[in-house]
Each structure stands twice: as structure tokens, then as C-alpha cells.
Amino acid sequence: MEGFFMAFYRMGWHRTAANYVRFIANLRSFLSLLSMNTASYLPSDYIPIFIQLSLALGFIVVTMLVTHNIGPKRHSVKKDDPFECGIPTQGDARAPISIKYFLVAILFVLFDVEVIFMYPWAVNFMQLGQEGFIQMVLFMGLLLAGFYYVIRKGVLKWE
């Protein structure tokens, strides 16, 4: 038992635990510190977005309520079926679909991450100069090599 505690102690987890308690106790001041310290803007700068959001939400909710209430409502078995060019519906619509779409989504995520990494570089392009340029070309080159491989494998071949 003592050995267990010694191991616990040696790995420094008691400090983690103590820090954790302190973190919970100081959560609010911690967060306010975060919001004041490193930022080059204030969170209140973003208030107009919330104004626009509430305006848009209000418009949508009111329109939806109105249109739901003033139109006629007539139901029948045939009418409530999903449209299938006039013939009786066959099975369920949620059938599995080609994996190509899934692969496109995977490729998109990877390229999205690449593009996100390029923004901070592009904004600082003039300060970083030649060195940064070479590093980014290396970064893009590695990714483009993978992209070439994927194209050669026929991932993006649609028939």
C-alpha cells in the first residue's frame, strides 16, 4: 500500500489533484483571466453577431409559425407517401450509398486542416520571408504527394 502511495507521489499526481481542486475553485476567475489577458479584442466585440443571430432566428420562427397556421391541411394515404414519380413507393429511402462520397469527405477534412494551417502563415507572409516560404512549400509538397497518390489510386474517379 505504501509503495502505491510512493509511486503516486513520485509521478507527481498529488500535485495534479491539488491543482485540479484549485482549478475548480477558481474556475470563474480563471476564465475571466483568460478573456482579459492574451486577447487583442474583447468578447463584447462579438455582440453584434448575437444581435444578428437573434434577428435572423426571430424572422425564421415567426415565418414558420405563420406558414404552419394559415395554410390548408388535407391528408390522405397516397398523398402522404414520399414522391416517387407516381408509382407506389419501393422500400425505404435510407439505403446505403457509394463509399465514394465518404472518401470525398475524408479528403475534404484533410485538405481543410491544411488550409487552416495556411492562414496564419499567409497573414504573416511578409515577416516570415523566404524561410517561411520554403517551409510552407515543403508542407504543401508532402500533402500534394499524397494527393497525387490518391488520384492515381482512383479515389476521385467517377463513372
Add this chain to the structure above:
Amino acid sequence: MLQIAFFAFIALTLIGALTVLLTRNVLYSAYALLLTLLGVAALFVFAGADFLAVSQIIIYVGGVLVLVLFGVMLTSKPTTISTSTVVASERSNAILAGSRGVWLGVLLAAGLFFGLSRLLMNAHFALFDQPISKAPTTIDTIGKQLMTEYIVPFEVISILLLVALVGAGYLAKKSIKP
């Protein structure tokens, strides 16, 4: 005003996370995850990390979650639903999660939470102690740090992305018959 908004976003995040946990329809939990991710992005704004917030929205909400939804929508077989547990009108709209390995999940989550919180507690934030960063925006700081001090991790990331691309190509080779 800001306090109210702050706690509202915390509530949004938590409600989303709880819905992810408690609903059995995988599709609903994916949409609840959308709420959580948006809430976390808003909290990033409060924490002074606007670039991080936008990256969160573009990558996680716009990319990863779309991938998850594609996976759920395209591979599901609605025939596996046990008809007794679902309301009749909802039958074809539900994709239920198999609840195997609950304890494994709990263990994994606890381990991840412990590891991450330990990392956060023991991390040394170099910029945290400085009064106000001289760079005009957070994105300037990130760009400069990324291309100078953290250049090795940056290039390693590109290798990681390369590996993922090769993996995608391999998946395609298995599934697409020439």
C-alpha cells in the same frame, strides 16, 4: 450581459453533450454534437482565441461532423432496428446505437479526461504570463510561433496528413473494383 451570454453558452455545450450521451438515435446525437461544438467555439471566443473558434467551426463542424454524418447516413441499415422499442412513426427515421461495451467507453472517457486535465494543469503557457501580447491579433502570434518555434511539429503534421491520405487511398483500393 456578457455573463449571461457566457453561462448560456456553457448551458448549450452541456445540454448538447448530455443529449449525445442519452439519446439512442445516432443521428440525433450527431446533431447534438453540432450544438456542443458550436458552444465550445463560442467559449473559445470568450477565452480570447478567435482564430481557434473559427478553426473549430470550419474543421470540426464543417468537416469532421459532415464525415460522421456521411458515415451514419450511408452505411446504416434500418432493418436492424428492433421494432418494439421505437415509436411506429419514427421507425424508419431512427438509427439506433448498439450499446455494447459500455464499461469500455466509460473507462476510455475517464482516461482521456484524466490525461487531458493533467496535461492542462501541468502545461506551461508561455504567453499566459505576459501582460498583453504585442501582436495585433491572435493569428499573428500563432503564425509566427508556428513557423519559427514549432516548425518541427508543423512539418510532422504534414507527414501525419500524408499518412492519412495514403490510408484513404488504401481504403479506396479495397472498396473500388477496377
Add this chain to the structure above:
Amino acid sequence: MELTVLVIKSLVILAVFGITLLIATYSTYAERKVAAFLQDRIGPNRAGPFGLLQPIADAGKMFFKEDFIPAQANKWLFILGPCLAMLTALMSSAVIPFGDSIRYGSFEVPVQGIDVNVGVLYVFGVVSLGVYGVMIGGWASNNKFSLLGAIRAASQNISYEVALGLSIIAILMMTGSLSLRHIVNEQNGFFQWNVFTQPLGFVIFLTCAFAECNRTPFDLPECETELVGGYHTEYSSMKLGFYLFAEYINMFTSSAIISTLYFGGFQYPFMHQVHDALVDSLGSTVGHNIATGIGTAVLFGKIFFFIFFFMWVRWTIPRFRFDQLMNLGWKTLIPLSILNVVLTGAGLLFDKFKYATWLIVIVMIIMAATNAIKAPRRKPVTVPQL
């Protein structure tokens, strides 16, 4: 933030919101008139003078139609779909600078909802949320055509988002800021407009904007010949209206962003001279405000031109096939935009030369010309005389 500034900002947002809705409404009218002109017809001319009340009549009709929800659809997601499409369409106009600034007493308020450091990325974030409206609606309908349309729409949107993001990196390299206002201010002087420094980036951005708005030639998600109505096959009443309306709002927003990024926003030649003359003759408050008004009017002129351009293309160019669409996005636009970034970077490092990408344009034109010359002549089709 002071309360007065906040009130003025709210008024600006309200005005932008109203103008967005108004322009989107009248875009439907303009589209029908443009289509009529291009097809040698008259177009709407019954409701009001020149048919000007037609959009209002259409909206009224939409409201009074039956709001139909299919029995097998997932009801709440079915309602959520068009709402989300509309919400994302309405949110993206927040960061666009519509004018210089308004002076009011001691305040100077920019004509812009919000000027954030990450302006361009905010737009991209909202655009990337736009996928959900279509995907939720298409899946919830429980209709095969809707589902296929929704998946096509989603994969088309995400494919072109990459090229969209890559094409503006060259601009960011030149300006060194993500703020849209900063990008506009950087383009003072006619030949400083980014369309002259970044011709290739402009073409890529324009193409991707068409694809993101699901406009012809990229309107495969609602391709009638294959998919009936695409993702909105099952929709009726104002829910259908929301989907169609969101498309027009997106068209307006993307026109505004194209004008801002590539055509100098509210800048016009001899702007500073006009501003100084107005301030000299009318005083620093009134003169400045009138100069701002002229800038805003110029910006709206540019926006209207691009809306017209969207319609012009729609009634001129036929639709792509899906494999052509994907090949264009992945195998042409993405490599080209990366080449654009590299060449711009090389030009900037070599003596801050901004016009390096004209090289790609010249090479492409030469290649197209040689292709056209080498291609076998097609015999003129002779129409048999009856």
C-alpha cells in the same frame, strides 16, 4: 462597448438585414426578367407596373399554400432543414463592410455589422455550416431523390470549399490581414484592385462561389432531369420558399464578398479627391457622410452587376455532369490554386512584385489557343432544306 455605439451598430445590422431580404426578393423578379430577355419573352408584367409587385404576390402565395409534411418523414428534422439553410444564409452578411464610416456627433461608426480580426474566416465558417440545412432536409424527407440530392449537394459544397479557401490565401499574403475592411483599404487605387493582381484567384473564387450557391452550371443537387426537385422534392409552402430564398440571399452575399475581396469594395477611382472636395464644401460631418453614401452606392452597383452575372451565366451555360463537376473541383481548381499561392509568394519575395500570377494566365491562354488551333476542324452542319 458603449450603448450609443451598440445602438448604431444594431441599426446598421437591421438596415443590412432589411436590404438583404429586399434584394433577395427582387432578385427573383430580376431573374425572371433576365431570363425573359435572354429568351426573347416579356416576363412578369401583370402584378403592378412592369410586374414589380410579382415577388410580393409570390410570397403571399407561398404563405397560403398547404404546409405538407410526408407521413414517413422525420418531422422535426424536416422542419429544421430549411430553417437552418435560411439561418446560415442570413448570418454571413455580418462582416461585410458596406461603406466607410458614418460620423454622428463625436462618434465615428463604420458601416459594417462587426469588424473582427477573422472576418474572412467567419464567412467561411458560416458557409461550411450551410451544408447542414440541405443535408438535414434531404435526409429527413425519406425520399430517394431528396437523399441523393442532399448527398450530391453536400459533397459538391465540401469539394469546392477547399479551392475557395485556397484561392484567397494569395490575397491574405498581400494584405497580411483577415479583416475584410483591411483588405478593402489595401485596394486603394484602380490597379491595386485584387482582380488585377490576382486574376487567376478571382476566376477560381468566382467558380467556387457559383458551386457554393448551387447555381447553374453547378445546380446538380436540384437537377430536374435526374432528381425531380433534388433535396427539396418533398417541400412545399414557405419551407420550399426558405430553400429558394436562401439561394438568392447566398447569391447576394457572395456577390458582396466578391466585390469586397476582388473589386475594391466601396472604393472607386478618385475617391479621395471626391471625399476631400465634399468635406471642403459641406463640412467634415455632412460631407464625410455623403462621401460614405457614394461609396456604399458604388459597392451596391458592383453587387448588382455580379447578381446579374450569376443570372446571365444561369441562362447561358448548361449544367455539368457529376463526374465533370468533381474533376473540375479536385483535379483542376485545387492544384491551380496551390500553384497560384506558390507563384504569388515567389513574386512577393522577389522585389514585392504583385502581378506574378499573370504568368499562369498567359500560359493558360496560350495553351487554350494552341489547343483550339490543333483541334480538328468540325465540318459545318448543313441543315437539309425541306
